[in-house]
Amino acid sequence: MSNATTKIAVHSLADLKNTTDDAVPNYMHSLKFRQIHTTTDVRLALGYTAVAISGALFYFDWKMGWDVTKPYTLPAVVAYFILNSLFSYWLWWVEAGAIYEGEGKTGKIRIATSTKKHIPIYEVDVTFTPAPASSNPPQTIHIRTPFTRWFTSDGYFVAKPFQQWLASEVPIVGAADPSNVVEEIGRGSETDKVLNATGANAMNILEQLKTAGKPSGGSSRRRKA
């Protein structure tokens, strides 16, 4: 897990995405969401079973030689590649970029993230079921925003704007964390400046500057996107 003190290279899309991905479970945990690991565990089980088969074959081949292991080699190879295909299927079609799955008082949520090659925009697919699950159908929304929203120009992740963005865009996160819901009032490129100046946010922003601005005073001034 990375925290606000880890500095990343702002031009590395992988760094931007991974750092942001790591911030999601932290944030959700702070909202008393319980993370559900089932899909990850299934993938790990498939993968490690395949590796175990291959490891066993390697060991017996090494100890006893080809003549002894020959009859077992074909079944082992077939089983390995079946498991390996299932693993890939699970990774690409079932998990499909999911970085968080969890459940809280306000509902269930699954968050999958991606980026397009060389474009520093965080693409997020959120599937959520507001509580109570019995009376609400699951909904899927796609939200996207530039990473500049929560990274300072010198590469520090700032949690507050990220949490505000998530809470404002995803209803069940907003319901769990009303203090982070901010309204977009739509005044073009100056929106953020105006938001920064509103009374409701002032204390938050100040705190934000105190904590995030630690490494250098300049960063806070430049963070206007």
Add this chain to the structure above:
Amino acid sequence: MLGLSNMAPRQLASQLLNFALVLSTAFMLWKGLSVATNSPSPIVVVLSGSMEPAFQRGDLLFLWNRGMDTQVGEIVVYNVKGKDIPIVHRVIRRYGGGGKSALRLLTKGDNNLADDTELYASGQSFLNREEDVIGSVVGFIPFVGYVTILLSEYPWLKQAMLGIMGLMVVLQRE
């Protein structure tokens, strides 16, 4: 780039799994090829110059071990009992093979003056087709196997390569 220490257990398990899958897939592809060709070692690298000018040191050979009726003139790869380096030589004579008697072969390197009787295990004056030969050569790529000659002559290169590969797979998340 993130350190190993600040990863969650599942994340660490995933990274290790990626590395293990790379290695195990390579190994299982090799084993699959072994099954298909019926040879314990379907691809070998020529280590000596004894078959020049047909094969040079470093040539990569593809073997096939399903046609057991090997003819004179075929190039076979065989293991000598008690030595673990396979030898690539041409068949110059064959005995038996009809009915119950096992097919036996005499081989010689094109570039050698004498036949291989000297190379065989003591007391052995021919090869048993089924027991000793691991395949006939069906194709080759010149020179690409030279890397393995380097690796076997300088064993530390192997460890260095494996180490670097491992570190890269574990540490990078791109």
